[in-house]
Amino acid sequence: MLVVALLAGLAAATADTVFADVEWRSSVEGRTWQLLPLQQQQQNTSLVISVNTSADQHEIEGFGGCFNEKGWDALTTLDDGAKSVVLQNLFGEQGLRWALNRMPIGASDFADSYYSLDDTVGDLAITNLTLARDEEKLLPYIRAAMQINPNLTLWGSPWTGPYWLKDSAPQAPNNYGCGSLDPDPAKRAAYALYLAKVAQAYRTAGLNFEHLAIQNEPSHGTLWNNSTQSCKNSYPHMHWTGAQLAEFLKNDLGPTWEKEGLADDVGLFLATFSTPGDGYASNCCCVLCAVCCEIGIYIYITVATKIR
DSSP: OHHHHHHHHHSOSSHHHHTTSOOEEEEETTEEEEEEOOOOOOOSSOOOOOOOTTSOOSOOOOOOOBOOHHHHHHHTTSOHHHHHHHHHHHHSTTTTOOOEEEEEESOOTTSSSOOOSOOOTTOTTOTTOOOTTTTTTHHHHHHHHHHHOTTOEEEEEESSOOGGGBTTGGGTTTTTTBOOBOOOHHHHHHHHHHHHHHHHHHHHTTOOEEEEESOSSTTOSBOOBTTTTBOOOOSSOOOOOHHHHHHHIIIIIHHHHHHTTOTTTOEEEEEEEOOGGGOIIIIIIHHHHHHHHHHTOOEEEEEOOOOO
């Protein structure tokens, strides 16, 4: 997350100074910026990495972080000079050169509070989609980075859809962190249209929005319990199985993407799923690739791994 990466930006940009004085700090609710012991692992053998620069293989488009409201909150505590140093260290030619970055669609776990880009209950035609909340912090952050690198590209992903489109809507407004997309065909179609209009709105706003990840961490979040008419709320989540994701893209999102004229401009992305037992790879890869090939959408598939 960029809010964490501010530490890297504030530190000097060279390896000798970064590793000369390293601290490990962590923040949890009620305890912010706690200094923790830094444990260095000793190994008996040297690690050797050989890089063959004479044979080009796959091209790497870039590296990046994730824009969010908390990151902008942190940046705006600095004076203009210090803010410029951080931004240059993150996005500039002499810094980390982050050029391929992520952005949340609506609230993430690093948002100041819950929101989506259309919280008008029953707006199945998505006529009330607005970037007003994004214009407060998220878009100023992105535009500040684009002043340093105008070619900076973005991929977006929702942590949750609008609360009223979820099967946990009876628990609203405390359902943004649990439940799944409502199985009602009208609401599934509305959510596909919502994602398409989001992509269009960001591109109209001048962002180089080039990819959509259908869902952040689809295996996370608790399910709606019909018996108790409740679910445990948390930070923004919307749960999907692999079969549900594949069906949604095949029957709703893929056709909508083509109808809205996005197939040639915005690629679809499967990202940040880490539980093979839920069938994301087995259900999604073949179905999603087949749908994308049929209508000309290009798709990227990534799997999140945990580093221990």
